[in-house]
Amino acid sequence: MRERAEYRYARERPASRVLYEKACRAMPGGISHNIRHVRPFPFYVQRAEGPYIFDIDGHRYIDFWMGHYTQILGHAFPPVIEAVTKFISQRGYHFGLVHREEVELAQLVIELVPCAESVRFCSSGTEAGMYATRLARAYTGRRKILKVMGGWHGASTDLTFYIHPPFNGMDSLGLPFNEEAPVIPVPFNDMEGTLRAMDRAGDDLAALIMEPMVGAGGFVQPSREYLQGIKEEIERRGALLIFDEVVTGFRLALGGAQEYWGVTPHLATLGKVLGGGFPLGAVVGPRDILALSDGTKGNPPVLIGGGTFSCYPLSMVAGLKVLNYLKENASWLYPLLEERGKRVRAITEHILLAHGINGVVTGTGSLFAVHFPKGEVNVSSPASLAQNEDNEKGHLFRLLLLNAGVFVVHGGGSISLRHDERVLDRYFEALSQAVQGLTR
Numbered sequence: 113m114r115e116r117a118e119y120r121y122a123r124e125r126p127a128s129r130v131l132y133e134k135a136c137r138a139m140p141g142g143i144s145h146n147i148r149h150v151r152p153f154p155f156y157v158q159r160a161e162g163p164y165i166f167d168i169d170g171h172r173y174i175d176f177w178m179g180h181y182t183q184i185l186g187h188a189f190p191p192v193i194e195a196v197t198k199f200i201s202q203r204g205y206h207f208g209l210v211h212r213e214e215v216e217l218a219q220l221v222i223e224l225v226p227c228a229e230s231v232r233f234c235s236s237g238t239e240a241g242m243y244a245t246r247l248a249r250a251y252t253g254r255r256k257i258l259k260v261m262g263g264w265h266g267a268s269t270d271l272t273f274y275i276h277p278p279f280n281g282m283d284s285l286g287l288p289f290n291e292e293a294p295v296i297p298v299p300f301n302d303m304e305g306t307l308r309a310m311d312r313a314g315d316d317l318a319a320l321i322m323e324p325m326v327g328a329g330g331f332v333q334p335s336r337e338y339l340q341g342i343k344e345e346i347e348r349r350g351a352l353l354i355f356d357e358v359v360t361g362f363r364l365a366l367g368g369a370q371e372y373w374g375v376t377p378h379l380a381t382l383g384k385v386l387g388g389g390f391p392l393g394a395v396v397g398p399r400d401i402l403a404l405s406d407g408t409k410g411n412p413p414v415l416i417g418g419g420t421f422s423c424y425p426l427s428m429v430a431g432l433k434v435l436n437y438l439k440e441n442a443s444w445l446y447p448l449l450e451e452r453g454k455r456v457r458a459i460t461e462h463i464l465l466a467h468g469i470n471g472v473v474t475g476t477g478s479l480f481a482v483h484f485p486k487g488e489v490n491v492s493s494p495a496s497l498a499q500n501e502d503n504e505k506g507h508l509f510r511l512l513l514l515n516a517g518v519f520v521v522h523g524g525g526s527i528s529l530r531h532d533e534r535v536l537d538r539y540f541e542a543l544s545q546a547v548q549g550l551t552r
């Protein structure tokens with residue numbers, strides 16, 4: 113079946129195939145972000161609008177990837193296009209100097225995110241994670257960082273550990289560490305295991321960084337007790353809790369996962385939705401900790417460089433448009449996304465089971481992922497999920513869905529405001545069609 117699905121996929125995308133061959137001669141693997149590869153070759157995007165992407169071979173897909181989950185209001189959100197176009201035509205696009213919109217966005221983030229008293233912007237979620245661990249080390253005067261097995265915080269040198277199963281250490285060659293790597297793995301949702309990891313760090317424990325709901329590791333939900341227990345324990349040990357809210361921020365609730373589960377971390381990292389579809393990251397937290405990066409009085413103890421594109425005006429303008437829209441419409445928008453997410457998870461699982469397929473759907477709010485375990489599965493952590501995941505079935509599922517006009521990553525993705533009932537019904541139809549290929 114896989115050969116048939118791949119054959120059809122390839123036959124219907126001749127222009128993409130040609131472009132991919134050129135890409136392979138210009139870039140390693142033909143890509144610049146590993147997750148963007150699709151076997152046997154990726155389709156090339158022409159444009160995106162609302163819940164859809166369109167490829168250069170003339171196909172339209174219902175998109176659940178939504179620009180790495182950035183587009184909570186749908187692709188090409190008209191107010192963002194209007195604001196960005198106006199900004200460019202009237203004011204230019206990059207100054208490398210301070211401007212009004214960065215102040216307004218910082219104020220809005222402080223208003224919306226519970227742990228945010230102060231904001232330092234950078235250009236990506238990866239940088240934000242790197243800077244947050246740096247701040248935590250400087251603030252505590254300690255070195256060890258705890259990180260969830262299967263957690264993803266970007267590919268910074270500080271956090272490229274225990275990302276992919278079997279979670280046995282560094283996830284890249286070229287890192288400047290020996291066996292004494294400064295990162296210790298933590299099993300998600302396992303308080304005893306987490307306490308053991310804290311003990312291992314001893315009095316050198318600077319921080320635990322975690323996605324409150326693990327994203328790339330399989331959209332695994334935490335229990336509130338686990339998050340609260342960690343917060344109390346980490347405080348008792350004089351260390352910091354960092355929530356990586358790059359995916360969950362402004363997505364699960366206006367105040368992110370910390371509002372959703374009612375547990376406020378010491379520091380948080382933000383990205384994705386924050387920039388309204390443009391590149392942006394931020395570290396947020398208490399004023400006294402963030403103040404370590406204040407360079408106005410001389411050399412700051414913590415260098416948060418920000419970068420050439422820090423507070424990039426178009427990211428600020430787009431971020432302001434999206435966050436203000438979310439704020440003004442939060443009372444109906446988040447319950448609606450939550451309800452759509454529940455419906456998608458329930459019906460997806462139902463369709464899989466009705467066809468006799470051992471599929472498990474995870475996720476929270478407007479996020480969902482589909483897993484194909486080889487037997488029984490425990491969905492409490494990325495490690496337990498990864499143990500017997502049938503990756504080949506996942507690949508076939510994705511191809512079958514592509515051939516039916518739906519694009520997913522990790523079997524699912526994110527639901528935007530533009531994924532209305534009609535679009536979701538069309539997805540369920542495509543899914544029913546696709547899973548028939550899985551049973552053959």
Ligand SMILES: Cc1ncc(COP(=O)(O)O)c(C=O)c1O
Binds near residue numbers: 265
């Ligand atoms: C939870 C999480 N943290 C950090 C990052 C890195 O963010 P960026 O890709 O903006 O560098 C990602 C990206 O997918 C992410 O999912």
